[in-house]
Amino acid sequence: MSAPTALADVPGPALDPPKSFRRAFTDLKAGLRARELWANLAWQDIKQRYRRSTIGPLWISIGMAVTALALGLVNAALFGTSISTLLPSITTGLILWSFINGCIVEGSETFIANEGLIKQLPAPVSVYAFRTVWRQALYLAHNLVVYVLVLLIFLGSLNHPYHVIDRPGALLHPGLGWSMLLALPALALVVLNGTWVVLLFGVVATRFRDIPPVIQSFITMLFYATPIMWPMDQVRSMQSGGSGFGAVAVQVLQLNPVYHFVEIVRAPLVGQAQSWTHWAVAGGVTVVGWALALLVLRNYRSRVSYWV
Template sequence: MTPVPSFLVHPSSTIDRPVEPLAPSTRSWSRAFADLRVGFANRQLWAHLGWQDIKQRYRRSVLGPLWITIGMGVTALGTGLLYALILNVDVPTFLPFVTVGFIVWNFLSGCLTEGLQTFITNEGLIKHLPAPLSVYVLRTVWRQTLLLAHNLIVYVLVAAVFFTSISHEYTMSADGSGTHQPGLGWTFFLVVPGFLLVAVNGGWVAMLLGIISTRYRDIPQVINAIIQLLFYATPIVWTTDTLTKQKDLAQSVLNWNPLYHLIQVMRAPLIGQSVDALSWIVCVGMAVVGWGLALVIMKNYRARVSYWV
């Protein structure tokens, strides 16, 4: 039997007991679920790889990962102030809205764009290591989580500066005619389940689209072409309060935008806004349906990925 590399050991084990690698096999539900189980068990591997990705990106840089925070801060400040003037909204409440919107969007778009390339960029590891496919998906999501953590520093600074504006009931419109938000309160802690839902959805997106993109290399090009359109179609730098005409119609259209709900379950608690029950339902429903589709794809094509790359 070929020995398993030393870093593919079960993290909870007190001895160097290797995790049994997943051998390619025929289509099987048990193999698909085992891939996820063993992948999560190898958390030392994907956590180390994800952290190394961050370190490698900023190798020989003086500020290192702090450039992530600086870049996000400059983008949020410049865009927030510009659109606040254009849309005539209240800067102290609009700037936190834009900042958190950018932070969550970067996490979602990162899971999407890098998820498309998950298995392609890990070609060398897939061909030489007996690791389950879920390890590479978890590596991608973990890397995006580390980037999210760095970007949240910007939120802390913005929230501290404008705390008095978002800590009580407020509206983002300059004349006070917009939707009234309750302000920061105990609902702040809803950001935890919100993030978990966003991460779970990011996981199935990376798994499902990663496998499909490995087989059909045109898919990443198509998705990347429409990401910018999705950005402007999602309320990140604008709100429904700024729509003077057909506001109800715009909100109805937004209810069909899954990215809007994914952003809201994280953004709303952080800036003192209420989260509609519909957003929670949509996010949970997407996670269930999405992972169902991902498992079907894993069942049928998991063993072929090593040949496609």
């Protein structure tokens, strides 16, 4: 049999070169089909963390509630505003930040942390990324209990138009309504972006071990540069009041992609006004991020097992 005939008999995927987008997509599809594996591994991670604890994963919700309450009380006193409108915003922001922070920080070490499994278990690379994202999604689900409690307590202050801060030029928010449903596709978009973050940062950090410490150094700065524990309305009121600093601050914040992802989820959940600019930026980041992740997966997927 001649060489061309022999190659023609080989199945299509086997003819793909080692570095091909088809192999990258095949890895992602195989990872999704193995959802029972990574879902169980993620749940075991949570059970292991709270082993021998009386209330187990409920500590996730308790920790979030205590942090949100402390920050809400402090910031309400600092900004001179009502905690009934500020605390729901801070709580929702902290819940979303917890997920984003987990995808960035733990995602950069996802393959390093799974070294033993990668060397022993013949599984797609994406399985370990999905494990990390699903674990963070479970944390997010636990923390949403805190949001529901805060919403029930302060519903009377949020179900009609309100100001977060009592200052001239402060934005009047429409209050809770059917726009809350926008939080569902927004959450799905955040999780989708968390997946490419874990894949991209995980592969790069596996090759360059200085990346995780660098991320740890800058993640706190990113937290303070995102309107989570302070209201964006404070900056907007400074801008409308003619403050040059307020105008510059707004422009700088527009460059922070985390701000836009937080806003597309938080705004509908607490009845705040939302700009479609946030959706446009989040959509653009999604496309660019996944393009980079697929490129890295295409070129270096097969090297991960050698780098760990």
